[in-house]
Amino acid sequence: MAGRALLPRKIINYFMLGVCALGAGIAIIVVCLMLGYILAKGLSFISLDFIISESVPAGYEGGGMRNEIIGTLILVVLGSLIAVPLGMLTGIFLSEFGSPKVAATVRFAADVLAGVPSIVVGVFAYIVIVSQYGYSAFSAGAALSIIMIPVVARTTEESMRLVPGSLREAALALGITRWRSVIFVAIPGALTGIVSGIMLGVARIAGETAPLLFTALGNNFSFEGLARPISALPLQIYNYALSSDKNWQEQAWAGAFLLVMIVLLISLAVRWMSRKGRA
């Protein structure tokens, strides 16, 4: 009796399974190809020298991206300094204090902000800051923070929401005020999630190039202060990759490799942390 109905159903079943597997396979293949290519190319050009020495003009041999690495670190720290407090406060507001209507509006705004192309963010920062004060590390950090805020805000909100309401009730029932219960009960409970969010945000802005084009400008010399243009890894990769100098192109590969490694390591750390947080 079931035989007749079963056959087409089984076929459809296998077909859909195949389609899904194909999609997943393509995604994995693309990632593997990309990583493999960068790894293969980058590994052959990377060296200790690349990390510790300054860049050299086109046509010369050797040189490295020390200034760019330091610049990226500074920019990431700068962006985080602005985005982490703002993002966390936004996330806490969304999950703890906002009335449903206000929260929905803020959440929508954060989602839109997250979806804004990074080049638009760059243009925005250029108009608002750079056109007034000139190219600077600070303007780049501000631009990066705009990208980071929604990431931090949403992950903070999500992980705060995952803290069971029963814990908040427990705190309230002990005669603890609302804000103290948020600080001492809800935030500690959500901490691993919040830190994961911050690290994801860091990974995101570490690789951003477009906003830097309009704000950091780039700088071949070592760090000169927050008010001066600053160099950064993605920026230099962009510049070098487009040049015709062979040494520069090789260094671009090495830089790309370094950048991918940083982002990959952060992602792995986040995964490890969130697994540990759950256990």
Add this chain to the structure above:
Amino acid sequence: MDTIINAEINSTMLLDDSMPILQVENVSAYYGAFRAVKDVNMNIPAKAVTAIIGPSGCGKSTLLRCFNRMHEVAHAARVEGKIMFDGNNIYSIGTDPVRIRCHIGMVFQKPNPFPTMSVLDNVVAGRRLSSLWTKRSEMEELAEKCLRQAALWDEVKDKLKQSGASLSGGQQQRLCIARALAVQPEIILMDEPCSALDPIATIKIEDLMRTLTEEYTIVVVTHNMQQAGRVSDMTAFMLMSDDRAGELIEYGTTQQVFTNPRDKRTEDYITGRFG
């Protein structure tokens, strides 16, 4: 142990003689426009266990949460009527719900120790988080006292530094009771405190409730009628009326309610002929 018997003997006169610790007058509780509890009047005697029983959805938990202003924590929830505690209406304007909750503690259905805190920190959380400065030795003393009162000390004295979440369900619930005791309330409200526990843990909590009446007043909501019989001195029976609002059908000593209920609906419910 003598107090157990005394409490039992006294239970018959609880209503007439002693001054009630909570006087509930015409209390209605709302969620938005929906009235969940309708016109409840009852006097809750001090240092006794009062049980609120009734089928699911009859508003018993909602009523309980009105007693320490936890009801209004939910979105768009509000309460009408008066609840007199210590001669003051806890719903009068200017009364701080945080203060009320220090006097009237609560234990919830699911054990909810703070997972990020140790056993010790859990017990003293109420005290530590509501004052600016606390002395460590004092906190340890307080924790031991409350854990002993909650009959948990012997089981956890070697695990004070472990996470509160590492204990068993029954131990967690007693930890939550210890945590409520540490605020030194006069009344402890318990919202189905045993429904997530196994029978042995349940019996331990029930025994604990009896011994706690030496110092505290307990109001317990339970869907387990037998439990109400076992632990309480007074029993209130609630039922959903036609407009889906919970009503107090009958309130009296547990013995009277269980052996000779005045209302036919109470009798139907406790004899299992309900619905």
Add this chain to the structure above:
Amino acid sequence: MPRLTFEKRLQNLQDELLVMGSMVEEAISRSTDALKNRNLALARQVIEGDKAINQKRYDIEEMCVKLIATQQPLARDLRVIIAVLNMVVDLERIGDYAEGNAEIAIIIGDEPPLKPLIDIPRMSDKSGEMMHAALDAFMRRDADTARKVIAEDSFVDNLYDQVFRELLTYMVSDPSTINRAMRLIWVAHNLERSADRVTNICERIVFIVTGKVEEVGVAKREC
């Protein structure tokens, strides 16, 4: 210490039963004393004391009802409570027999004695002894002792037969003694019934221990 409250209340109930038992035991011996020593004041005390015994019965019954209604007793706990409910009936009735004897003591008043009382006090002592043993067996959950007490009932039955025959000869030889002899026969009869009630109590003890309702095999006299 599981179910602290229930254990306490169950123990309380049993203590109350023992209290009632000793009240009844005392009533038996005091009524016989009143009879033997022509002590009317003591007889009145026994009659008065029966009210307390009756009240005790109602109190214990109420405790049983409360325990059953609120504590869901099962297995042996349930048997104890059911047994106690039965035992208080027997105890109360034994108390009534003692009251009856005290009333007879008052009726006899200062009539000249028919004969010195020897077997009747022996019956009384034996009934009291059986009762004491029964309550002891109840406390210790001792079915063997309970069965032994039941066997001892025949001793009281035999004494009753003896008293009955003896008083019969008085009545046959001198009809003017019928009144006084009949009163003593009632007394003996009351005591014999008391001992029978004690055997009922013992059967309940066996029930608590074994869970079986058994009529322990002793030939009961028909009345």
